[in-house]
Amino acid sequence: GQQLNQSPQSMFIQEGEDVSMNCTSSSIFNTWLWYKQEPGEGPVLLIALYKAGELTSNGRLTAQFGITRKDSFLNISASIPSDVGIYFCAGRVQGGSEKLVFGKGTKLTVNP
């Protein structure tokens, strides 16, 4: 089936550093969603993007819907220990159904 390439697979950073991760696909998307999952919990929606070029922030998090409509980026500024978790991208293919395609996640570890 459809796949999203999410990178990096994992990141180990120091508290205070900025973080960048991205998702790419060979297909054109009309929706990009970014989720965070903490151990033992369900994915929690962070940011939703619906328009090419859109840049949306949620506190220290900023995500962008790529101009080509085949990629999306998530940045976290000034990381803190509670940013630890797995971050997933997900998207809806243009002309496709309601089904979401998910990346395999970026595992973030923040050292205090």
Add this chain to the structure above:
Amino acid sequence: NAGVTQTPKFQVLKTGQSMTLQCAQDMNHEYMSWYRQDPGMGLRLIHYSVGAGITDQGEVPNGYNVSRSTTEDFPLRLLSAAPSQTSVYFCASSYFGYEQYFGPGTRLTVT
């Protein structure tokens, strides 16, 4: 709003047993879906529904049944549990074209 709720939170089954995982949402969302999450595999779609009375298969439907008699509820049935169905199961819902919201998950172990 309670959002998306799932029960039970944990379950242990023996091979061959059947059970139903419950999912409910109070947001009047048309679209509901079930995923399983396994280490290194990400989230994989099992079944989904675009409205009451309408269901369809996702990526990994074998061994699971669903029905949707109301907008609010979307139960997932395991017909004859197998060790390969040991996983964490998430239910999600959304309005068409918008963001999906996930439940807290059911952790299932089949021995």
